[in-house]
Amino acid sequence: MNYQNISLQVENKVAKLSINRPKKLNALNRATLQEIHEALTDLKADESVKIIVLTGTGEKAFVAGADIAEFANYSEKEGEDLAAKGQELVFDYIANFPKPVIAAVNGFALGGGLELAMAAHFRIASKNAKLGLPETSLGVIPGYGGTQRLPQLVGKGRAMEMIMTAKMISAEEALQYGLVNHVCELEELDEKVNAVVQKILGNSLQAIEAAIKAINDGYIDGVNGFESEIKAFGEAFGTEDFTEGTTAFLNKQKANFK
Template sequence: MNYTNILSETENGITTLTINRPSKLNALNRETIQELHDALAVAENSSKTKVIIITGSGEKAFVAGADISEFADFSVGEGEKLAAKGQELLFDFVANLSKPVIAAINGFALGGGLELAMAAHFRIASENAKMGLPEVSLGVIPGYGGTQRLPQLVGKGRAMEMIMTAGMIDASQALQYGLVNHVTSLEELLEFTEKIAGKIMKNSSVAIASAISAINANYEDGVNGFETEIKNFGESFGTEDFKEGTQAFLQKRKADFPGK
């Protein structure tokens, strides 16, 4: 599939999606959101993909925000539809994929860019990365899940401060906050991320998908995460991966998971 604003490459079980709008610091417009959705759907349904990495092109930005020119004159109703469609197409879609999604933050991750990174299952940042939700400086609030996911990751007080001040934090502060899992040099970012992806791929893809579902359940209104965990745990016993994993352990050999 050909894309205008992103690059997609699959190698050794890893699909890397690179947002490629360097002249706009990889800002998210509607076309890019749709292309990311399409590429993620392809990766989710491909037997060749075990882990997905999302990053930005160049050395300045992961995603420097949404493309403000697209919605500067929107009405109240249009603004609400923009947020709802964006969350459905991309941000919630990413969060609920059954395959692990890692955000490799290679520079500015602001507004919709940070919201995209937070929708990923976890984040790795380069030392030059800067993160923030500056929407209130434009008279609006984060609309792609930022007011919900940031407090979950860094705590309510820190999220309130970051959103109210519209300020940025650097990679070391993001690591201290728990917003990112690791910080590396820019040159090592993708290699480091791929190494973690390699560790993930040694394990059962079926169990990983089940774990993602159980973890996400804890953040859904009206859903008891413990009950989802119990259900998913029980269902694991009926998988071929469970049979292979337990037999490999008992036989003291490396498991070769069939992914079923």
């Protein structure tokens, strides 16, 4: 498929999905969100793809935010629809994606950009990254899950401060906060991401899919994450991956998961 606002590369079981609007610092608009959803839907069905890496084109920005020019004149109803559709098509879709999704944060990750990174299962940032939710400086609040995911990652107090002050934090501060997992030089970002990807690929992706769901269930009101874990743990005993993994361990061999 030919995309206008993203680029997609698939190699060695890994899909690299890049927001490709460098002149706009990869800002998100409705068309970009739709393309992200369409690409992820295809990648979900593609059994040859095991891991997705989200990033931005160029060295300046992962995603510098939403495209403000697109919604500056929206009504209340249009604004609510913008948030609802965006969360459904992209942000919640990524958070609950059955395959690992890693955000490679290269440069600015602001507003919707940070929300996109937070929707990923975890984040690796370059040292030039700047992260923040500046929406209150525009008279609005984060609308793509920022008020929910940021406190989960950094704690309520830090989330309150970041949103109230609209300040940007550095990659090192984000690492200290627990907002990103690793920080490296910009030119080493691909190498660092690939090193983590290779570790993941050595494990049972069937088990990882179950773990993603169990972890996410623990953050859903009315859902008992412990019960989800117990059920998924039991189901794992009936899989070929369990047989392969335990047999390889007992024979002191490396597992070859299918």
